[in-house]
Amino acid sequence: MNAFKAHYFDGQSSRLHEVEVQRLDVHTIRVLGDGIDRSAVASSLRISPRLARITRTIEFSDGARILASDHPLLDQWFPQEDRLQRMVDRLERHAHAVAASIVLCLVVGIATFAWGVPWLADRIATRVPPGIEEKLGSEVLGQLDEYFGFAPSGVSQARQDELSARFDMLRADMPDARDYQLVFRDAASIGPNALAIPGGTIVVTDQLTGLFDNDREFDAVVAHELGHQQHRHALRQTLRSSFVLVIAALFTGDVSSASAIVVGVPAFLLQNHYSRGFEEEADAFAFATLAAHGTSPAWFAAAMRKLDDFHHDSDEDEGIAYLSSHPSSFARIAAAEAEGETFIAAHPELIRETPGYDACADEGICADEDEDSEVGDCDDADCTDAGESAGHDEAAAGADSGACDKSAVEGKKGF
Amino acid sequence: MEEQLDAVPPLPPALPEPPVPAGPGLPSVPSVFEHRFVFDGRADEYFRIWIVNLALTLLSLGIFSAWAKVRSERYFYGSTRLAGVPFEYTAKPLPILKGRIIAVSLFSAYIVAGQYSLFMQLGLALLIAVLTPWLIVRGAAFRARYSSWRGLNFRFIPDYGEAYIRFLVLGLPLILSLGLLYPWVKGKQKAFIVENHRFGGSWFKFLLSPGQFYPPYLIAWGVLSAWMFVFSMLMFGVIMASGSVRSGEGPAGLLVFGMTAFMYLGYFVVLAFLAAAIANLIYNHIDIGGRRLRSTLKGRQLLWIYASNTIAILGSAGLLIPWAKIRLAQYRADCLCLLAADDFNDMLAERATGVDATAAEVDGLFDIDIGL
Incomplete structure (x- = not known):
């Protein structure tokens, strides 16, 4: 032809x-x-x-x-x-080239979100001038006050000073210590909570201070928030989220017109993924800080449990479907307890200052018939009255046996 | 008309479709034929093009993106036929690469400047603002010049003075009116884009006054405001959820997320209807040398396509983007037709008609296509 x-x-x-x-x-x-x-x-x-x-x-x-x-x-x-x-046309018609392209694009895409975005965001975060971060922080606090009904704290000044003194002690050795400040707010809308805001401010709700009956639990939560501040998590999180948005918008922008929603969902999922890493980092920081100040990291576990219990109860009251088992919470508590054991192993003299320490069960100093059946080992011990129950660390002084602390801690895990 | 399709981006606004102007608006020539735009692109075919070009773009650190764009555009143009003849996209990759390098440099300069001096960054922001009308004209001119059908090119008359008035100066009354003039300004801008287009020697006329952009925008605003009012407060929960001790785990986080999603849902719905209404409004008032376009996009249908596209893209880690693009192009072509009394055999090129032949060669000087 x-x-x-x-x-x-x-x-x-x-x-x-x-x-x-x-x-x-x-x-x-x-x-x-x-x-x-x-x-x-x-x-x-x-x-x-x-x-x-x-x-x-x-x-x-x-x-x-x-x-x-x-x-x-x-x-x-x-x-x-x-x-x-001509070469590109041949590739487009070649099944193997198409398959290889799919693999390459997926790998690059996953790597970008898993490592590229965090890396870039963190690089930029280190260059953000402190002034801008502080402005961002006061902006956020203003929004919290305005839209979430954050009200001035109802906690007495004396109590505030007391907690601030503990906060000052915790932050004392930190490099950016002078930028950190503690702020009290009455926030019924979010209940017991503590927030690390860009620029070094840590907001503690009255509901949180009211929830704990031991100041060491308060220390544990504040140390965790200080961890967020030390690693500038709030700013890094913001930057990461915005990068995810930009990248996703580039790829989906012209296909669905409402890129906001296309982008919103993965951004939220990634945000959760990222923040889990941040939580672990802040937890680790909290454990180290607590230990350095002679407080067992197990107090963090105690604080988490109380927060969990609180949120559990309020959820059921309001009838909101709630993920009743959040493994990450359990994992964090377990990690805190493991750290607590390590801490006690290193500082056996501090055994009495651990959460849930029961002088009767642990040291055999019981009053009368003991109702604590969990700790069978000590049931028939020769007991004298210690009058202390779980949750109070100011246990009566006495000889340190350490024999039963392990089972006491484990008993806690049933929560 | 493929380029026109893109000149009207899936832009923000509009609600119910205004009734298509029937016969009366059309030239009173005895027999007017309805020439449908036929799109025969296939998702499987485009997928191969898309994925291979994306991979090459990644491997070349972005440089190949200009070639990728040309191949992709050529596929969509070439798959769209009117009266049996496909459209052609004839741009070369190098000018596009040049445009992208400039755009990326400007953007990077803006970011980097922010690290060192706020003053410098403000200066760059101002520069970008001042350049915007120029870039809009260049982009439209580039696109038009490299779009052709039946051997004739489209063209965009680069009227910079008018571009600066409509895309920059009008911003002032827009701000002073607290946004109330938005539909009017948008109308002026669309009119500018449409009226400066030529196909061969045929001029585009826009038979719509800017005020007629108000109804769809007002409806969209009304619906959106009501929606926003209800959910705006919950939106700020996102701020709260991040950085708290129990971040993302508590019911507060879930609740806030749910509400935010719900709010976006309303936004999404309004946007789809507005996009359909505005596109119809524009297309139905374009006159090309006595020929008229007719667009019959349906808000509900567009909403369905946007929504299902979104879910498909999310569920496939982006691999269904080509499929999503194809079916959107398919639907747009299905809803568009050209009403003309002739068989298109008598349109002449500009040179042949002697119409404004001076500007054509000037284009070559700044032959760039901006827009990623």
Whole structure:
């Protein structure tokens, strides 16, 4: 075959000419039909690169053009000069190349979100001037006050000073200690909670201070928030989320028009993923800080339990479906307890200052018949009255046995 | 008209479709034919193009993206036919690469400047603002110049003075009116884009006054405001949920997330209807040398496509993006037709008609396409 049917346009008018394109010899092409009869040197014609089934265009130097369905003949008659496009076309038609492309894109995509975004966000976070971070922080606090009904604290000044003194002790050795400040707020809307706000401010709700009956639990929570501040988690989290938004918008922007929602869901999921890492980091920081101040990290576990219990109860009251088992919470409590055991192993003299320490069960100093059946080992011990119950650390002084602390801690895990 | 499709981006606003102007608005020529836009792109075919080009873009650290864009555009243009003849996208990758390098440099300069001096960053922001109308004109001119059908090119007349008035100066009354003039300004801008287009020697006319953009926007605003009012307070819960001791685990986090999602849902719905209404409004008032377009996009249908596209893209880690693009293009083409009394054989190129032939060669100087 050395001819094919095509459409011819002269480039001056929109008139469509039904023509036949013939190859007279290797060098000469002739277009014939519908009032058209022109010949041209094949090498003076330019053919559009091959692309799927798309109509090919063969352009004359004067702007006239032939439009023809794709056909193997075309690439013999009019060699494609663009070698790059020719190669890409071959790849697009090659199943293995397509498969390899899928793998490559997925791997790069996952790596970008898993490592690229956090890395970039963290790099930028270190360069954000402290002034901007502080402004951001006061902005956030303002919004909390305005939209969440955060009210001035109802905690007495004396108590506030007492807790602030503990806070000052915890932060004393930290590099950016002077930037950190503790703020009290009455926030019924969110209940017991503590927030680390960009710029170094830590907000503690009255509901939180009221929830704990031991100041060491308060220390544990504050140490955790200090961990967030030390690692600038609030700012880094904000930056990460915005990067995810930008990247996702780039890829989905023109497909769904409402990129906000396309982007919102993965951004939220990733945010949760990222923040879990941050929580662990802050926890580890809290454990170290507590231990350095002679407080067992097990107090963090105690504080977490109380928070969990509180939220559990309030959920059921309000009838909100709630993920009743949140493994990450259990994992964190377990980690805190493990740290607590390590701590006690290193400082056996502090055994009495651990949460749930029961002088009766642990040291055998019981009053009368003991109701603590969990700790069977000590049931029949010769007991004297210690008058202390779980949750209070100010246990009566006495000889340190340590024999039963392990089972006491484990008993706690049933919560 | 593929380029027109894109000139009207899936933009914000509009609600119910205004009734398509029937016969009366059309030229009173005896027999007007309805020429449908036919789109025959296939998702499987486009997927291969898309994934291979994306992979090459990644491997080349973004440089190949210009080639990828050309191949992708060519596929969509070439798959769209009117009166049996496909559209052509004839741009070369290098100018696009140039445009992208400039855009990325500007953006990076803006980011980097922020690290060192706020003053410098403000200066750059101002520069970008001042450049915007120019970029809009350049982008439209580039796109038009490399779009062709039946051997004739589209063209966009680069009227910079008018562009600065409509895309920059009008921003002042817009701000002073606290946004009330938004539909009017939007209308002026759309009119500018439409009226400066030519196809061969045929001029585009826009038969709509800017005031007629008000109804869809007002409806959208009304619905959206009511929706926003209810949920705006809960939105700030996101701030609260981050950085708290029990971040993301508590009921508060879930509740706030649910409410935020609910609010976006309303936004999404309004946006789809508004997009359909505005697109119809614009297309149905374009006159190209006595020929008229007719667009019959339905808000509900568009909403369904947007929603299902969104879910498909999320559920496939992005792999269904090509499928989503194809079906959106399919639907848009299905809803568009050209009403003309002739067989399109008598339109002439600009050179042939002697219309404003001076500007064509000037384009080459700043032959860049901005827009990622």
